[in-house]
Amino acid sequence: MTLNGKLSLLVCGGAGYIGSHMARMIAEAGHEVTIFDNLSTGHKEALKWGRFIQGDLRNPADLDAAFKGTHYDAVFHFSALIVVSESVEKPFDYYENNVTGTLNLLQTMHKHGVKRFVFSSTAAVYGDPVMDIITETHPLSPLNPYGRSKLFVEEILEDYATAYGMDSVRFRYFNAAGAHPDGTIGEAHNPETHLIPNILLSSIDKGRRLKIFGSDYPTPDGTCVRDYVHILDLCSAHLAAVVYMAQNPGSHCFNLGNGQGFSILEVLKAAGDVIGHRIEFDFEPARAGDSPRLVADSSKALAELKWKPRYTDLREIIETAYRWHKNPVY
Numbered sequence: 463m464t465l466n467g468k469l470s471l472l473v474c475g476g477a478g479y480i481g482s483h484m485a486r487m488i489a490e491a492g493h494e495v496t497i498f499d500n501l502s503t504g505h506k507e508a509l510k511w512g513r514f515i516q517g518d519l520r521n522p523a524d525l526d527a528a529f530k531g532t533h534y535d536a537v538f539h540f541s542a543l544i545v546v547s548e549s550v551e552k553p554f555d556y557y558e559n560n561v562t563g564t565l566n567l568l569q570t571m572h573k574h575g576v577k578r579f580v581f582s583s584t585a586a587v588y589g590d591p592v593m594d595i596i597t598e599t600h601p602l603s604p605l606n607p608y609g610r611s612k613l614f615v616e617e618i619l620e621d622y623a624t625a626y627g628m629d630s631v632r633f634r635y636f637n638a639a640g641a642h643p644d645g646t647i648g649e650a651h652n653p654e655t656h657l658i659p660n661i662l663l664s665s666i667d668k669g670r671r672l673k674i675f676g677s678d679y680p681t682p683d684g685t686c687v688r689d690y691v692h693i694l695d696l697c698s699a700h701l702a703a704v705v706y707m708a709q710n711p712g713s714h715c716f717n718l719g720n721g722q723g724f725s726i727l728e729v730l731k732a733a734g735d736v737i738g739h740r741i742e743f744d745f746e747p748a749r750a751g752d753s754p755r756l757v758a759d760s761s762k763a764l765a766e767l768k769w770k771p772r773y774t775d776l777r778e779i780i781e782t783a784y785r786w787h788k789n790p791v792y
């Protein structure tokens with residue numbers, strides 16, 4: 463499948479980690495990109511591609527302004543609060559941003575006749591896995607408000623497809639990782655909560671010691687198992703989704719992962735190989751809301767979207783992240 467002609471695409475959350483890589487990929491593919499972001503967690507320095515509109519999803523007037531005068535062929539939605547443990551403590555913030563904000567966006571799209579939407583959902587919608595390798599048919603039972611906020615939107619999207627003919631692709635990302643290989647954009651959360659950045663930061667900043675959350679999960683070494691997928695592979699799936707929606711109306715969901723599970727200790731070992739030395743750590747109690755194991759079966763995306771991850775080696779994924787963390791621009 464190929465994309466024919468120049469498209470106009472709106473990237474909500476385009477100043478953030480995944481959104482900035484997406485904006486760049488869209489621009490480099492020769493399409494027009496508009497970024498909508500409130501800069502609450504995103505970075506101005508990452509706004510190097512396309513037109514930027516500052517606004518907040520919680521404010522319908524901001525959204526209206528972003529849609530006035532421009533027709534978008536599709537909207538990609540990366541704006542969300544994403545920290546699982548924080549969602550347990552602040553459910554209102556998560557439901558307001560992730561559910562109400564998205565509903566405002568969908569309603570604005572509907573009002574302006576924009577019919578195609580790609581949604582960043584999450585493996586967290588599955589909760590405790592009842593399958594070793596998770597397919598899209600796995601029961602949906604999120605363990606925390608973050609996962610529930612994403613599942614609510616998935617359900618809303620099915621209703622929008624039925625009622626308003628809005629087409630959507632819902633991507634259930636497993637663990638997004640890595641950075642653009644040229645090292646000019648990358649992952650920068652504050653505070654950083656994700657495993658790979660925290661490993662790399664603790665190796666660079668000697669005052670920062672790595673904590674590993676939980677040592678008695680029902681996994682081979684007692685630490686959580688995750689499926690790490692490169693950021694550029696996630697982005698390429700979004701472009702494939704635009705083509706897919708043109709031929710397949712309705713609302714569709716796809717897992718995006720590499721299909722390989724790595725425990726925290728295995729990730730630590732791989733990172734040590736990339737960095738060239740071992741990383742010291744302390745075990746801490748398990749974090750609230752963490753699932754023991756999340757590993758994707760992405761064969762549906764492979765078959766239907768013709769999506770194929772290019773970064774299948776965990777060390778290579780970590781290398782791209784390390785290039786960024788050694789010399790971050792923001």
Ligand code: UFG
Pocket residue numbers: 544545546584585586635636637638655656657658660661672673674675676686687688726749752756
């Ligand atoms: N972890 C540590 N130490 C750290 C950071 C993380 O031990 O400093 C552990 C976590 O407890 C977890 C694993 O490493 O067991 C991975 O944690 P991340 O925070 O990197 O990723 P999560 O799996 O919690 O969450 C990520 C995204 C979510 C998404 C989820 C789906 O942040 O948005 O993947 O798998 F929902």
